Amino acid sequence: MNNASGKTLLIGDNPFHGISHLSQERARDRIGNADSDVEKVNIVLTAIENGADGFMFSVSDLTLQLLKMMREKNTLEQVELYAIIPYAYEYVRIATQTGTPALAKKIAKQIAISGNLGAALGGLGAVLQMNPKSLLKTYLTYELSRINSAAGKKAKLTSLMLHEVLTDMGLALNLDWLFKSYVSYLSERDITPGFNTRNFPYLVRKFKEWDINLDETVIATQFNKAGFQMNPSREECEKALSNLSRPVVVAISVLAAGYFKPPEAADYLVGLENLKGIAVGASTVKQAHETFALFQKRLKSGH
Amino acid sequence: MEERKLRFGIIGLGKMGILHASLLNVFPEVKLVAFCEKSSLMNRIFKKVFSTTDSCVVSDLEKFRGLNLDAVYVTTPISSHSSIIKELFERKIVRNVFVEKTLASNYDQSKELCDLAKNVGAITMVGYMKRFSVVFNKAKELLSQGGLGEPQRFKAYAYSSDFIGLTKESKSSASRGGALSDLGSHVIDLALWMFGALEVQDLLSVVKNEAGSETSVSFTVVNSSGLTGKFDVSQSMPGYRMPEFGLSIECAKGKIEVNDDRMILTASNGIQKKWYRHDLNDCVHFSIGDPEYFRENLHFVNSLLANRQCDVNFDTASVVDYVIDQVRNKE
Numbered sequence: 260m261n262n263a264s265g266k267t268l269l270i271g272d273n274p275f276h277g278i279s280h281l282s283q284e285r286a287r288d289r290i291g292n293a294d295s296d297v298e299k300v301n302i303v304l305t306a307i308e309n310g311a312d313g314f315m316f317s318v319s320d321l322t323l324q325l326l327k328m329m330r331e332k333n334t335l336e337q338v339e340l341y342a343i344i345p346y347a348y349e350y351v352r353i354a355t356q357t358g359t360p361a362l363a364k365k366i367a368k369q370i371a372i373s374g375n376l377g378a379a380l381g382g383l384g385a386v387l388q389m390n391p392k393s394l395l396k397t398y399l400t401y402e403l404s405r406i407n408s409a410a411g412k413k414a415k416l417t418s419l420m421l422h423e424v425l426t427d428m429g430l431a432l433n434l435d436w437l438f439k440s441y442v443s444y445l446s447e448r449d450i451t452p453g454f455n456t457r458n459f460p461y462l463v464r465k466f467k468e469w470d471i472n473l474d475e476t477v478i479a480t481q482f483n484k485a486g487f488q489m490n491p492s493r494e495e496c497e498k499a500l501s502n503l504s505r506p507v508v509v510a511i512s513v514l515a516a517g518y519f520k521p522p523e524a525a526d527y528l529v530g531l532e533n534l535k536g537i538a539v540g541a542s543t544v545k546q547a548h549e550t551f552a553l554f555q556k557r558l559k560s561g562h
Numbered sequence: 563m564e565e566r567k568l569r570f571g572i573i574g575l576g577k578m579g580i581l582h583a584s585l586l587n588v589f590p591e592v593k594l595v596a597f598c599e600k601s602s603l604m605n606r607i608f609k610k611v612f613s614t615t616d617s618c619v620v621s622d623l624e625k626f627r628g629l630n631l632d633a634v635y636v637t638t639p640i641s642s643h644s645s646i647i648k649e650l651f652e653r654k655i656v657r658n659v660f661v662e663k664t665l666a667s668n669y670d671q672s673k674e675l676c677d678l679a680k681n682v683g684a685i686t687m688v689g690y691m692k693r694f695s696v697v698f699n700k701a702k703e704l705l706s707q708g709g710l711g712e713p714q715r716f717k718a719y720a721y722s723s724d725f726i727g728l729t730k731e732s733k734s735s736a737s738r739g740g741a742l743s744d745l746g747s748h749v750i751d752l753a754l755w756m757f758g759a760l761e762v763q764d765l766l767s768v769v770k771n772e773a774g775s776e777t778s779v780s781f782t783v784v785n786s787s788g789l790t791g792k793f794d795v796s797q798s799m800p801g802y803r804m805p806e807f808g809l810s811i812e813c814a815k816g817k818i819e820v821n822d823d824r825m826i827l828t829a830s831n832g833i834q835k836k837w838y839r840h841d842l843n844d845c846v847h848f849s850i851g852d853p854e855y856f857r858e859n860l861h862f863v864n865s866l867l868a869n870r871q872c873d874v875n876f877d878t879a880s881v882v883d884y885v886i887d888q889v890r891n892k893e
Contacts, residue, residue, distance in 0.1 A: 277803055348803070351577065363603060389606045427850045431584035436614060457849045461588075485840040490849045518840050 266558045267509060267536025268551060269341055270306035272316040274542040275299050275325075276348070296321075298544070300328050303338075305547040310555025313339030313417060315479070315509070315538040318402055319346040323409040330411045339417040340410065341477070341509070341538070343455055344402045347422045366398070392440045399444055418477045419445055420453030427458055435469040442471060453477040458490050459508070460499040474505045479538065482510035484527035485518055497531065506535040513537050521550050525557035567593040568632045568866055571656065573623065573646060575599040575608050578662050578689075579637035581850055585859045586635075588848040592863060595629050596620060626655045633658040633685075633866060640664055640739040644671040651678045660862050662689040663751070664743045665879040669887040672880035679876045687862045687872040688879035690751040692807055692822075694857035696842035701809070701820040702756055704827060711814025713757060716791040718809045720749040721799035725777060740775030742886050746795035749807045751874075751882050753783075753791060756809070760785050760885060765892035766792075781889050822852075 303314055303325065316322040329335040350366075399419070406416060421429075421441060429437045438454075445452040452475070456462045459480040466473050482500070486493030500508055510531070513524045521539075528537060537554065541547035568591055572579050575597055586592045597612070597619045599605045609619045620626070623646065626634065634656045636646050644666040650656050659679070665688050666672040679686050692698055704710060722745055739747075754760060766780040778796040808821030819826045824838045846856040865872045 363607070389610050391607070391610045394607075424850065427848075428580060428584040431587050431848065431850065432612075433587065433615065434611065461848060486845060487840045488844075488849070490845050490853075491847045492845050515840055518838060 266534065267313065267339070268306075268311045268554055268558070269313045269315040269339075269509065269536060269538035270303050270311045270547065270551070271511065271538040271540040272314070272322055274540040275302075275321060276317070276319070296324055296328060300325055300332070301544050302541050302547045303329065304334055305544045306541060306551045307334075307338055309548050309551035311551050312536070313341055315341040315343065315420075315511075317343045317346045317348075317422070318406060319349065323405060326406070326409040326414070330409070330414065335410055335414050339415055340406070341418045341420060341453065341479075342402075342406055342416060343420045343422050343453075343479075344399075345422055345425070347424045351424075369401070392436060395437065395440050396444055399441070403448075403450075416450055418451040418453035420455050420477065420479055423455040423457050426454045426456045426462070430456070430458060430462055430465050433465075435465075435471075438466070438469065438471055442476065446475065451475070451477050453479060455479040455511070457481060457488050460491065460495045463499045463503070473503065473507055476507055477509060477535065478507055479509045479511050481512040482508070482528065482531060482534070482537075483512050483515040483519065483524065485515045487515040487518065488512055500531065500533050503533050506533045508533070509535050510537045511539075513539050521553050522557075525554060528554075529557055565591075567591055568863065569593050569595045569630055571596045571598065571626050571629065571631045571634045573598040573634060573636050574638035575601075575604050575619075576637060579635065581855060582635050582637060582660075582859065584850055585848065585856055586863075589859070589863055591867060595631060596626055598623055598626060623649060623655065624653075626650075627653065631656045633660060633862070635659075636661040638662075640743055641667055643667070644675060647675050648678065651682050651684070654682075657682050658685040658866060660687045660689065663879065664688070664739060664747045664883055664886070665876055666883060667739065667743075669880065669884045672876070672883040676876045676880050684876075685865055685869070685871055686876040687858075687865070688874050688876065689858065690748060690874045690879065690882075691852070691854045691858040692748045692752055693755055693874055694854035694861065695822065695852070696839055696844045696854075697820055697822065697825045697837065698752055700825050700837055700842055701811070701818050704818060704825075705756055705811070705813070710816040710818070710827075712787070713789055713811050713813050715789065716753065716757070716809055716811040717794070718749045718753055718791060718807075719794045720745040720796075720805070720807050721794075721802040722797050722805035723799060723802045724805070725771075725797040726800060740770075741777050741795050741797045742779050742889060745797055745805060746779060746793065747882050747886065749793065749795070749809065750885050751879070752807065752809060753793075754878070754881055754885070756811070757785060757789055757791070759881070760791065762885060762888035762892060763790075765889060768893060769798075779889065781892070783885070 326335060442452045454462065454476060456478065459478065462478065463473065481488040482496065489496040510528060513528060514521065528534065539550060541550050570586055570592055572583050583594055587594055594617045596617060597608060599608060599619060600621055605619060605621050612619055634650055636643055636659060638646060643661055647659055647661060650659060666675055705713065760783040763782045763784050766782065768776055769778040771777050777798050780794045783791045806822055811818040815830045817828045824836060827835045844853050846853040849856055862872060
């Protein structure tokens, strides 16, 4: 489902986690704005009422709880879900606290006790063989089972997106098997494989080199007037976007983390051809209402 | 004829080792030849992960010998830096070394490593990547221009919530060197970079965990020109989802407040100007984590190619260990 403009509008979850790429001071200030889960659900639903097609979120205990609440209110079926895995912040924090080997063991333990028999058995086999592709599939099975358990079978998981840290490390290390296995596993389950990246032109080049069909993916990457987090440059990212054969890119950081107000961000975005859509966060119900009403109007009219 | 690539090895495949490996692999001038990882679990995983590449994964440093490496990255816990780097130099495994901060566990070890590096003519670098941040660079540039007059006093902080609410943090925190080495070292390095040599004056407070490593430390410093400074370092500060570093610098004709995200300049007439990363051309060829990681690796690679010493080398980094030792000796 898209809004009338054909562009996909997504509400993002960054403000719910206290994330601001503009400044951590700002993140600390605004995390209190939506401090109850009910308030966070209201923000998502307000965005949907005002033109958002879906919810882009990191798969965490918090967001799974929000999905569960929306499911119980029968408000989830109309929402397209774009889930990002892993919740890198939590994993980096664990690695910082306990070290990387302990992190690997913790993930294995989580899978084993998750109650998902397929994931647990697959995981056991993968660990015994030390087969990275099998480990990846086990992990994906585990994450999908968590989402399904919270959102229910009627929910529409449009895309499962690989977090930018893993995507970008995989690109840099030439791990083509990672991307091919990821695409293959999700395509077989009618879920669009998604990739979050801060190196969009590099990803396009690598996918072409590896013969991965970009048209069958969703790419979430930064597009904003300031060129913030657009590597290697805003111009290179815009050029790579315009050269795509199909609109597969969901623009993120469109406000450059609050550096721009929505009207100014919209001025830039309406001039970009080939965008599939945008994802933007909101800290309050009022902000969700204003932001999505504006983006729906501007992206619909195209000016 | 194809130009010879710089041949790199990486010791330690934790998050920093993987980060550096990823960034280095996008440099056309670099070839990742070998990884050394002692954890048998991680070793087995990475052997499979890199099985389609021509990089090898070993568990014994001795196996780096004979690989004709131009440089090695040491990204293991701080407590192992000294012994690993000594082995690299003394057994002539490699000449040039990049090590994640801090250089060593104490100043004596650091001095020894500096001497060894000089003896072998090593190009060295220590991972104080905050020096490659566009905002801290802007602050340094403004100070260097002199328009604000002499710095008179400063406050510096390094906060994270990494170890908040943990009951079993002691072992990990100790292996990471405690709050001073793990977190405070970055902002100590920034202060040394901006103001030059500092002597520790007073230890104001210290909180330790059961393993004896600091979780929070506060201390004051002074330099020969009369500049005074105060450092606050904590790994248990509420609200710091990501580690954050910052300095507030009072100069004769104005004030600079700088942190990872932005810099505010306040002139003596009260007029303010603010720069965010957005305003300072923060894009890089390839980014993972913060862009400063790419710039830091670029600096090391370019230093090797030009056969010149890095700006953040063993000598400069040993001064950070000197300050940390001074703080610890005040207890």
